[in-house]
Amino acid sequence: MAIDDLKRALSLTWFWVSLGWQDIVQRYRGSMLGPFWLTITTGVFIAGLGPLYARLFSLDMAHYLPYMALGVTTWGFITGTINDSCNAFVSASHVMKQMKVPRLAIVFQVIWRSIIAFIHNLPIYVIIFLWFQIPLTWETLLVIPGFVIVCLNLVWMGVVVAILCARFRDIAPIIGSILQIGFFITPVMWSYKLQNVSPWIVNINPFAALIELIRAPLLGEVISAPLVLLALGCLPVGFAVAAALFVRARRQIVYWV
Amino acid sequence: MAEILIEDLHLSFPVLHTGHRSLKKTIVSTATGGAIQRDARALPIVHALQGISMHIHPGDRIALIGPNGSGKSTLLRVMAGIYEPTAGYIRTDGEIVPLLDLNLGLNGDMTGRENILTRGMYLGIPPKDFERFAPEIEEFTELGPYLDLPVRTYSSGMQMRLSLGVATTLEPDILLMDEWVLAGDAKFLSKARERMSRFVEKASILVVASHSEEIIKTWCNKAVYLKAGVIQAIGSVDDVMREYKKAA
Numbered sequence: 339m340a341i342d343d344l345k346r347a348l349s350l351t352w353f354w355v356s357l358g359w360q361d362i363v364q365r366y367r368g369s370m371l372g373p374f375w376l377t378i379t380t381g382v383f384i385a386g387l388g389p390l391y392a393r394l395f396s397l398d399m400a401h402y403l404p405y406m407a408l409g410v411t412t413w414g415f416i417t418g419t420i421n422d423s424c425n426a427f428v429s430a431s432h433v434m435k436q437m438k439v440p441r442l443a444i445v446f447q448v449i450w451r452s453i454i455a456f457i458h459n460l461p462i463y464v465i466i467f468l469w470f471q472i473p474l475t476w477e478t479l480l481v482i483p484g485f486v487i488v489c490l491n492l493v494w495m496g497v498v499v500a501i502l503c504a505r506f507r508d509i510a511p512i513i514g515s516i517l518q519i520g521f522f523i524t525p526v527m528w529s530y531k532l533q534n535v536s537p538w539i540v541n542i543n544p545f546a547a548l549i550e551l552i553r554a555p556l557l558g559e560v561i562s563a564p565l566v567l568l569a570l571g572c573l574p575v576g577f578a579v580a581a582a583l584f585v586r587a588r589r590q591i592v593y594w595v
Numbered sequence: 596m597a598e599i600l601i602e603d604l605h606l607s608f609p610v611l612h613t614g615h616r617s618l619k620k621t622i623v624s625t626a627t628g629g630a631i632q633r634d635a636r637a638l639p640i641v642h643a644l645q646g647i648s649m650h651i652h653p654g655d656r657i658a659l660i661g662p663n664g665s666g667k668s669t670l671l672r673v674m675a676g677i678y679e680p681t682a683g684y685i686r687t688d689g690e691i692v693p694l695l696d697l698n699l700g701l702n703g704d705m706t707g708r709e710n711i712l713t714r715g716m717y718l719g720i721p722p723k724d725f726e727r728f729a730p731e732i733e734e735f736t737e738l739g740p741y742l743d744l745p746v747r748t749y750s751s752g753m754q755m756r757l758s759l760g761v762a763t764t765l766e767p768d769i770l771l772m773d774e775w776v777l778a779g780d781a782k783f784l785s786k787a788r789e790r791m792s793r794f795v796e797k798a799s800i801l802v803v804a805s806h807s808e809e810i811i812k813t814w815c816n817k818a819v820y821l822k823a824g825v826i827q828a829i830g831s832v833d834d835v836m837r838e839y840k841k842a843a
Binding site for chain 2 (some may be wrong): 339352353356357362364367369418432433435436437438505506507509523588589590592594
């Protein structure tokens, strides 16, 4: 039955893709800037904090600002997806009780919506790349498999937190606080290469691995092997946990929300 | 061929309230063996349906009757595939449209037209196919230029027309309804009633949960009397109604 849910969720791709779009369109409602307010808020954040932190850390702007910009946006994507997934089932409770909707389609919709929001950062990337004249090479294309690995990791994370948060309502704030601490212990704003931090604290942090998968290729750096292994290693383990949880909980979710 | 077959179906579900939704309380209660947080331990279980068996054939128009909380809506949800049975067997053939809540997917900030599209998606109509249905729905709603205004500016009557227009646009084999969709005749314009009748008549199977004798006698040819999740009587409308009135 759980596999059936997955099959139906995949065959209903148009359903969660369109609804995800609609969620985004709705966020623009009433905003004069339309789609660009997402881009502009991030842009202002980076333009404001980038130079400041470059000074605080005594780092070269041309290196630091692109590094930090990619870090902050990727981190925002990852944590935004996880936080949204917490409410995936809870906010879809009305639909689940009136219609037969595959549970996974609901999680996919949340993740897809985050991906669309993430793509809004592209103009920022373009500006930074032109401004600092970061060369684009064939290696830059490694960002594509990197992004896919990140998204796959987000799928299992999303399923796990969506189920847990549907059952226990106090988990969502806990996850929120964990992610907030995660922001400081993950090399989002700081760099273990430019600063004096022992690499092991980074190499055991899956979030660091996910960020680097997207950031390193774009900056023309080589991502360290332990981080790639960590990100790939999370996939089988994470999907096993998610699958076990989903098989156990799937039938019950509708009663929990 | 449309068909619903249910054999010895049981459905029970847990009822979570505040304490049960808390991880902290659950952990504390496990650790202390329930001595301290007794309330957080035992989940109340509702046995909503017990030993339901029925076989619904094409042409059957079934009324589910029974007092409040007797399991009518739950049974509709099981037929719709929203709840899965705890035990027993259910098989459905044919395209099912459940109309349990007309307001599903109505978003006040979106325009009427956008809402029609969303509602359609919930009913299983992909946006690309929707153009086939849209003009007919828009015409029925008679909302004209209002379709481009946010739904929150609509009167309840206008919202009703919009919801009803979309809900009745498909031609399902099996139609599952909660009674209020058919009820409140005074509110419905004659046009809406006509559309509703056409819609209901086209369906091969109709199952409607109802209290209203008038609705049952107009629409149904069979009835099932449910009480506390158990079938008390099943058969022709008159027989079952007599049984129901005797018990009440």
